[in-house]
Amino acid sequence: MGRTVKRIVSVVFAAILLVSVPSCKKSNSESKEFRPKYDANINYKISVVGTYANFESLESEFERFYSYYPNGEIGYTYLDDYSNTIGPALAGQEPPDIYVVQPWMYGNEKYADLFNNAQDLSDEKLDIDLDCIREGVSWEMEDGQILTLPIFATSYGMLVNMDIFEKEGLKVPETYGELLEVSKKLKAAGYESPVMGANTMTTPGIGYTFAYPMFAKTVKDDRSVEDALNNLDPLAGETMRNSLTRLKEFVDSECIDINKCSREIENDYDAVIMRFFEGDVPMMLCSGDVVSGTKKRESKSEAFSNNPFKYDFYIAPSGDDGGYYMDSISILFCVNKNSANIDMTNEFIRFLTSQKELGLMAQEKRLITPTKDYSLDEVYASLSGFPDNRTISFRDTEILDTTVKQFRAAAYAVINNTMTVDEAVEKYGSIAVK
CATH class of the missing domain: 3.40.190.10 (Periplasmic binding protein-like II)
Structure with a gap:
């Protein structure tokens, strides 16, 4: 046959x-x-x-x-x-x-x-x-x-090095407050950037994986904003404010070193996986599609082959009450x-x-x-039993690709300090995208 x-x-x-x-x-x-x-x-x-x-x-x-x-x-x-x-x-x-x-x-x-x-x-x-x-x-x-x-x-979230958390006697954070507290302890233990990720204007990039689920939850809670967002109405940019503000707080915190991410992770897929397999990154922002490439790359990483560790996927804890699961x-x-x-x-x-x-x-x-x-x-x-009130399925919103690209570009600009949150909100609909 x-x-x-x-x-x-x-x-x-x-x-x-x-x-x-x-x-x-x-x-x-x-x-x-x-x-x-x-x-x-x-x-x-x-x-x-x-x-x-x-x-x-x-x-x-x-x-x-x-x-x-x-x-x-x-x-x-x-x-x-x-x-x-x-x-x-x-x-x-x-x-x-x-x-x-x-x-x-x-x-x-x-x-x-x-x-x-x-x-x-x-x-x-x-x-x-x-x-x-x-x-x-x-x-x-x-x-x-x-x-x-x-x-x-x-979905979108983060790979977590479970061995690091066990070694340091820490729990994987479930809320944004816990993320700040855990990151502070990890930095004190010698981990330069407790969270890392690809500094790219793409869906597996830092801005999208951390902040987009919060943005999607905002739209799910008030679907009256969808038409204006999809028509690229500048006034609809206000819908991005809360998620972009949290993203800005995140990159300005002790959780993540954006410059280190830019230096050490050159793309949003293979480099993300291989850098995570070095074994010194507690949490790596990524998408499920990136996780899908991990199994084949375990043997390609000399560091992981010599010192294998347990890793799991968790939703990034961007919200005060917990993260948001994009069931995509x-x-x-x-x-x-x-x-x-x-x-x-x-x-x-x-x-x-x-x-x-x-x-x-x-x-x-x-x-x-x-x-x-x-x-x-x-x-x-970790996704089993995830709370329904913080889960967003593909049927809960009708956000067009043009809207998604505007959010990705806004998030990237905020992360890299080329726009303030106010500027990104005001320029919605006209932000240059790739």
Whole structure:
């Protein structure tokens, strides 16, 4: 069987054929052991296309599915320039059976066919256990249909060197006041910058990871400001004030040395991970996507290989009562309702949609599971039971990318003292972005 990942620069990929098979019955809402519906000797082919050049965790799912249906072939294809190639691919003569979508695509006419051609996964006869999906990342359309299956979730926060906290007899801070107190003790113990991160105008950068969740909570609490923010109305800049003020307090405190971060961390991904693995950084601001790169880099870090330590992911404690958890979706799958291979495609999706399988995928990729059970990967155990009143899901706000870029640019300017908080608020809508 061919089980390879191909790099595609055009929209053409190999034809996929499938033998049609009967429909199915409804399962219980609790995740249970997968029970195959069809003859194990059935022959089938299923195609999946997506945005990851390397999707090893999905390929592991293929292998587990083969244990139930060994006479098949599931192929994953990476589409280069995905946002421009997925539409023509779906409209082509040999469309994929399963394809990746992302939340920002919804509502954009360019991607309308991706959702128009998606199967309603909540159809009872499909027997797909959607109850295992966490409410914060479950995406129900206005008409009640569920067209997407969240595969990975992500968030923003910090990697924490748990060995340092144990050595110094400290608890990981949960509130901003505790962060100040802990940082003071860590500095006294010889840690020059208790918190570090990438000084960049990007989502894994210091400003966004620390302050954006607070900004999003402000918008969630008063959604009347959304239109003005999304229209880049300068008066809407006032919405940023509280989060930018806290960010300014943070960078002026003993918690973080911005100059040290700039000198020692040259980018917002690989350099963040490798600097954290040096073992002398108690807390490293980052995104879940950065955390996903840690496992592969443990062996690449000489310092970590020689002196490994336990590390976990926590929400950055920016608020007086605690931090804010952005329960965000990384990628979702849609099933092509016009697929010639629809029945076995549904069977694969039914197999995949469980706390166990989605959890294993997330664990291997080291992203956050979309299910209700965080326990499979202890790196994210701190997220279990996080208070609802400080959690923001992707459905709680409708902040456009233009607004996000203005906030990132404002935060970067405040961090680097090229704008005061007042100036950033007043210039909202016209701040230069990258």
